[in-house]
Structures are given as structure tokens and as C-alpha cells.
Amino acid sequence: MSSGPRPVAMTMLDKIWAQHSILERADGQTLLYVDRHLIHDGYAPAFEFLQARQLRPRSPQQTFGTPDHYVPTDGRIVERIASAERRDMVKSLVENANDYGITLFELSDRRQGIVHVIGPEQGISQPGMTIVCADSHTSTHGALGALAFGVGMTQATQVLATQTLWQRKPKSMRISVEGELGFGVTAKDIILAIIRKIGPAGAVGHVIEYAGSTIRGLSMEGRLTICNMSIEAGARAGMIAPDETTYAYVKGRNYAPAEGEAWDRAVANWSRITTDPDAVFDREVTLDAGEIAPMVTWGTSLEDVAPIDGNVPDPEAAATVERRDGMSKALAYMGLSPGTPLAEISVDRVFIGSCTNGRIEDLRSAAAVVKGRSVHPGVEAWVVPGSGLVKEQAEAEGLDGIFLEAGFQWREAGCSLCLGTNGETVAAGARCASTSNRNFVGRQGRGARTHLMSPSMAAAAAVTGRLTDVRQLQTGE
């Protein structure tokens, strides 16, 4: 690399893009090199396509797999998965990984977990990398200062075969969050507030770089939560500049560069990928952290979100006819009436987990609310740790005891109730306080009603039996 002056100030996206650009096609699409390919138990079609073409994975050493979508969270034995279809999905991953020499964290491995939890946890995901996976929440890994995004199965097949992907360079968007967060407000509330501001299509065609003092002040786990839901704002990816928080998180992890010379060289490379001070973004958005309250969703789209101290809104007050119709449909599905205080809505189920909020800090913040309290009668509350190692850590800290004593179910790692592909679902008409990422119609099960919120807010809902402003249960410190 030359040390001459840069002709143009570059964003982090520009730099990572340039470092991975192999060639450009006449139509402006770039062939991007993929550093890490994360695969899961939904990959059976990709391997079938590959085999139909008589191809093999080109770079198995850059491919890492774990079953998460189809695994049960009440046991760890593949053969006991009741549905043959789901069992075959898990077995296909195991067989293909074994056949091709792909590193696999099997169901019986304590390192198994949700693919977006274990990538960072194992040090597989690192700053400056391009990371892809056939799952839209791959944006999670951008929290480490990587360009990480979800792809479809056909694209995943090309990545398996060539370790590359055709992409048109997205536009850049910086979302700056400045100031101090209020008491009881978490990373989940920040990203819900961002989506409320820009809308579920607000970042279509863009990669978001989250910046500002509030973002810099977040732990790595909080940053992972924010980047995870970039797709819910329509973004191609989300990213956060690597800094000391990032390096401290990555250092010493299984697949991270070894301490010593390799580590120092890596940090030197990583520190150069951050956005230049005078770089220009295609779009800039700013938020004041002090104005963000604990948030909950009340409808079936991510724009249907409000502070917990508000009421169910009235469709008649909507700005457009389309929005009015959308809100009316959402309220009918959710079984809610305009004007009802959000904090009066009772819940039947609570789900604490997912790639959004299934990490150790999430479980700690939920346990802090649950401690000394009991799950409200009639509420079924689950904790599904994001990985086997998160579960182990929580158990070492005694969090499992707090949850179990309160009446929660303490389960094994997987995607579980976020989307129900493993058969664990919420019943039609039942209402679930959930730390996951999508409140779509039928997302947690046919007819299921989802309210998204932070882990501490979900914990509060579990003990009171209704949506609750967690600040009323917290004492502050």
C-alpha cells in the first residue's frame, strides 16, 4: 500500500468495498471477494444446486456452519427431531459440511448457536471483512466494522463455488446518535427509534454506518443488536467503525488473529478502514439519544412502533389513505383498539432470545428485572440463549436459577420462536412480548401477535403479564 495522499476522502464502506473488488462489469456491478461465508441448516438447496452443477465449495476453510433454524430448543439430538423435513435440513448441513471439510458447530457441540451469535463469539467475524450468509440478519456482523449482508440461495451457491458475489455498490447513509441514553433505554430502543424515524423502507439501497457518541458508548453486544436490525430499515447492511471496544471484544477469541505480531498487524489494518473525517455520505440522519424512550411495536410492520408510555394510535389520524388502511388492518390482526394505553395490553407469551437479543448482556439485563419476581400467572415465558456458550456463561453467573425460580423455561440455543421454523410457535390469537426482530403477520406462528421490545422490557412484561414500562420496575443505580 502506498502512503501517498488520498485523492478523495472515503467512507468505511468505500474502503472495504475497494479492498474486496476483484473486477467491475460493464454494467457497473462489482465482483466482490467474500472473506467469510456463514452457513446454516437452511442451505440444503444451495448444496443441491452446487451438486447439480458438479461443483464443490472452493474455500471450505472460509466457510463456517451451524444448525440454528430447524433445531429444537428442548433437546440436542438430531435423530429426535420429530418432523422428517426439519431433521433432513439439519442432516443435510452436517453431511455436506463433513463431505467438504467445512468447519461445523454441530447440535451436540457447546459452541453451536444462532449463526449471527457465534460468528462474533468465535472471532470468525472480524473488522474489515466481507461476510455473507443466506439470511437477512447477516447485517449483525457489521457491528465489528465489517461489510456483512444477507444473500439468496442462488447467490450463496455462487459464494460456495467461487467465494465471490456480484454486487452493485450501495449508497452510503450515516445515522448519528448523539448524547446520553435515558434510564432504562437500550440498544434495542435505539434501533426501533431509528426505524420509527426513517421507516421500514427508509434505507433501501443503502449501507448504514451508525456513528455518534451514543453508538461509540455502546458495548459490542449493543452494537450487534443495532446492526442486526438494519434490514428492518430496508438497508443492505449496517456497520460501526472498529475501535478499542471492538478490539477488546475480538482479542483472544478462537478464530481471531493470534496475539503478538499477527494481532498487531491486524489492528493496524483495521484502524485504517474507518471513515475519513471529511468523507461525504449520500444521506445523513441524526437522532438525539435523550429523546429515546423504551419502545414497543403495536402493529405488523416495523413502522408500527411507539414509546411504551403512549397509546395505540388511531388510523383516522394517519397522514395518508394507504397508511390508514395499513394501520386498520394491523390493529384488526393484533386485536387492538385505538386509544388503548400500550401499558394495558396483556400478554400470553414472552420470548427472550434471537440473533437480535440472545447474547449474555441481554440475558443479564432481563435477569436483573426478573430477580426476586415471578412470571405472571397464565404467562408462558421462555429464555432461549443465542448459543451454547451464552447458555454456559449465564449458568456460571446463576442467571438460569433466577429465570427458573421465577417460572421461566430455560432452553437450548437456536432461532426458535423468532420465526418458528423449528416448529416452536405462538398459537393463533396469542400475544407475545418478544425480543426478536420482526412483528410481521404470522411471523411467530399463524395468527400469532408479536410485540417487539428490549430484553428488560420483555422481562417486565413476563412478571406483570402486560406490556410494561420497565423503568417502573427498575430502581436505578
Place this chain on the structure above:
Amino acid sequence: MTVEPFETFRAPALPFAGINVDTDQILPARFLSKPRAGGFGQYLFHDLRFDENGVEREGFVLNQPGYRKTRILVGEENFACGSSRENAVWAIADYGYRVVVASSFGDIFFSNSLKNGLLPVVLPAEATTALIATLSREPGAMIEVDLEAQTLTSPEGVVYSFDIDPFSKHCLLKGIDELDYTLSQMDRIDEFERRRAESQGLSA
């Protein structure tokens, strides 16, 4: 992944009103473990199309006589947002659609469509609103799509132009699979990988 060449055609179109239609609505997650070979058209819009007993819902647009054989789908803003599931494209394509029109698409769906011979057409919101109004008034009304000329003609004869990447257009017109082209570039990929390893000090 063989793709049928895309020829200019005229077909009845489905008006699908509503913004932010997510891929969970297009194909519910519980069908994701179904084999590709079985086809996904039967599951398209499943929970909107069928009630809890598997009986068709009369009020749903696709169940109405004039729309059952539609081959072009007209949606609105942020169509097919959410999950990356390519099964959503397979469901639409397997049902028989060759074109999806919207004022904007979920990014991953857009890209998945092109790779399955399903043409995603972006038109201004005023155009999709007008098309949906016409198609709702006149079930079975025809739209014509000329990919070569990059035009879409409404039932009333209004001609809209649309953009598409020249490469994607070429692949769709000829039924070419992008992977073949990428495989022809393996030398470039190998060379890039060597240079990258060197610049990062990963090899001697």
C-alpha cells in the same frame, strides 16, 4: 438454475395493493423446509389465500376468478421486504408469474428475482397506483412487457419505461446463468486472492 429466456409478452395482471408486503406473507416460514423440486407455487401467499382449514378465502384477490391466471404481479412500495428467503421468488415464479412490478423492492428479493428469470420492474408510485386501480376495476386486464425495449404498457395503452442493468437484461433475454460467467473469471479470482493475502501480510 436453468432460466427460460424472457420474451416480450402480454398477460393478465394481478393488482396487489399494500405497502411493505414482507416475504413472510409471500411464503410463510413453515414451508421453507419443503423440497425445491415440489414447487412453491402452491404455498404462494398461503395464509392470505387459505383459511385455517385450507379453504380458499373468497375475499383474497388471487382467489377471484378474473385473477387466477394472472402472470404479472403489480405491488406497491417496499414489496417483498424482510427475510432473504429465495423461496418467496420461487413461490411467485412457480405460480406462473414472469414479472413483478412495484415502486420499490426489498433489496435481496430484487436480486433473487433476477437470478430466477423473474423480471422485477420498478415504476414510479403514481404508475403502480394507476395500474392497481385499472386492474381492480377490470379483472383480467392485460399488461404488455417488452424487456428488449424496456417498456411496460398499461391496459389503457400508457407506455412506461423502466431501467434494468444491461447484464441482467442480457441474462434474462438469453436465459443465461450468471454463475457460468463468474466461473469463467476464476483466474482473476485466484490472482486477487494471492494479492490480497500478500497485502495483508498473510503469506511470505
